[in-house]
Amino acid sequence: MTVLLDGKLVAAERKGRIQTKIAALAAQNITPCLAIVLVEGDAASRIYTDRMTKLAETMGITVVVKELPAEVTQAELIHVVSELSADPSVQGILPMMPLPAHLDADQIAAHIQPDKDIDGLNPLTIGLVTAGKSLAAPCTPRAVMAILDHYHIELSGRRAVIIGRSNVVGKPLIQLLLSRNATVMVCHSKTQDLAAIVSQGDIVIAAVGKANLVKANMIKPGAVVIDVGINEVNGKMVGDVEFESVAPIAGFITPVPGGVGSVTTTMVLEAVLQGYK
Numbered sequence: 001m002t003v004l005l006d007g008k009l010v011a012a013e014r015k016g017r018i019q020t021k022i023a024a025l026a027a028q029n030i031t032p033c034l035a036i037v038l039v040e041g042d043a044a045s046r047i048y049t050d051r052m053t054k055l056a057e058t059m060g061i062t063v064v065v066k067e068l069p070a071e072v073t074q075a076e077l078i079h080v081v082s083e084l085s086a087d088p089s090v091q092g093i094l095p096m097m098p099l100p101a102h103l104d105a106d107q108i109a110a111h112i113q114p115d116k117d118i119d120g121l122n123p124l125t126i127g128l129v130t131a132g133k134s135l136a137a138p139c140t141p142r143a144v145m146a147i148l149d150h151y152h153i154e155l156s157g158r159r160a161v162i163i164g165r166s167n168v169v170g171k172p173l174i175q176l177l178l179s180r181n182a183t184v185m186v187c188h189s190k191t192q193d194l195a196a197i198v199s200q201g202d203i204v205i206a207a208v209g210k211a212n213l214v215k216a217n218m219i220k221p222g223a224v225v226i227d228v229g230i231n232e233v234n235g236k237m238v239g240d241v242e243f244e245s246v247a248p249i250a251g252f253i254t255p256v257p258g259g260v261g262s263v264t265t266t267m268v269l270e271a272v273l274q275g276y277k
Helices: 007-026 043-059 074-086 105-110 123-130 139-150 170-178 194-198 260-273
Strands: 033-039 062-068 092-095 159-163 183-187 203-206 224-227 231-233 236-238
Touching: 007 043, 007 139, 007 260, 033 043, 033 074, 033 260, 043 062, 043 260, 062 074, 074 092, 074 105, 092 105, 092 260, 105 123, 123 170, 139 170, 139 224, 139 260, 159 170, 159 194, 170 183, 183 194
Parallel strands: 033 062, 033 092, 159 183, 159 203, 203 224
Antiparallel strands: 231 236
């Protein structure tokens, strides 16, 4: 029988730990602060910012939203990020992506102080994760690992196939899985005979942003299937995995919605608290 990997359940369990830590900080008159940098123009970023703000404030974390016009210059945005990095009252900085085309996201990320880098965007953070010297990866890869851990899914010696090689999901997942002694293969848009490779995976993580890409014929019976994708098809949110056909074959599978995305916001809160012992 296929086990549904319930992201909402994982998130609730981790929120309990977060609330305990925030209560301990409150007893010391400490209120953590998350700064969100939002450049106007992307509707999804606005929705995420509103949801993240509501969740964080409900949990007892202060949120400062620095909202900037779409025509903001590179220098102006760098100045805002640099000020937040230097502000001792701010524990985490989350710039919403994507940025308008005239802005260089890499330059912006380089001005985020590494210990306030919520989503692992600073080149130093990326380098440390890639070198296996840090697990401070972006929030979505950490959400994937949190789900695997919650359901006690063994990684050591197992073959993990990642579909997607983005800097914010696919690439960080390589190192996180290697750190747990998984054997990792990465597929992407140029991979030939994708189905044959994916079907070798004991664990399949789909993170390419293509609706229903992963079909039943690509999944090894009993495999663990983690769907990171968020796509809209005919007004309905679907993942990168064709859930209806894959679920009966997989041993474990995440739904969309209600899977990885539910845990990712919790990872943001955990990252804000990471500086407190």
